[in-house]
Amino acid sequence: MQTLSTQHGRRVLRAFTLVELIAVLVVLAILSGVALPKYIDYRDRAQASAARGARSALAVAVANARLDDAATGGTHGEYPSDLSQILETQDSNNLLNPYHHHSLPIYDVEFGGEEKMHPINKTIEMAVSNSWGSIWYNADNGQVRFRVPYQGSVHSTMELYNLVNESTIETIGQTH
Numbered sequence: 001m002q003t004l005s006t007q008h009g010r011r012v013l014r015a016f017t018l019v020e021l022i023a024v025l026v027v028l029a030i031l032s033g034v035a036l037p038k039y040i041d042y043r044d045r046a047q048a049s050a051a052r053g054a055r056s057a058l059a060v061a062v063a064n065a066r067l068d069d070a071a072t073g074g075t076h077g078e079y080p081s082d083l084s085q086i087l088e089t090q091d092s093n094n095l096l097n098p099y100h101h102h103s104l105p106i107y108d109v110e111f112g113g114e115e116k117m118h119p120i121n122k123t124i125e126m127a128v129s130n131s132w133g134s135i136w137y138n139a140d141n142g143q144v145r146f147r148v149p150y151q152g153s154v155h156s157t158m159e160l161y162n163l164v165n166e167s168t169i170e171t172i173g174q175t176h
Contacts, residue, residue: 015148051146051164058095058135059144061086066142080141082109083135098145099124100134107135122161122172123150 062079064088070077078085087095106121119136121127127134127147136145145165151157154172162168 011090023090025065042133047098048160048163051148052166054095054098055135055144055146056088056165058083061095062142062144063139079139081139083107083137097124097134099146100127107133110136110138111140112138119145119147122147123157124148144169 002091005027021154065080066077068077069075069080110119120134122145124134124147126132132147134147136147137143148157148160148164151160158170158172
């Protein structure tokens, strides 16, 4: 609001017009329409990056356990039979799947040799409905994979799964 003086010493108040207020609101709406999706995208990418980092840290811990087994056992080294010892001896909060917020089992252990690298059901929702953990671990080859939340479409879910697990699978049922 502006205050204007007149010739007779009276003060006259001038307010914003309705058109000016609508123009400001339109500009703010356009800016928020552009900025909000960018913010959500940054948040989603940060969470995916945190999951990728946690999965990588867990994979390194598994590899270190194998090297430790080789050094102390005098053999070529075996992968841990499950993740419990690793999660007990490390700061496990940094090794857990950040997408999983339930008190279900932390991980599943699978055996199947080198060719079995991915669980058939890759989403957190499948893990919750079947009482599985959010981390999948193959004790035969040391592979660690994180399940991810369903993203509204299979394609988007697979993109997130591949990003988090640094893989290149194309379908939810793919197991190699």
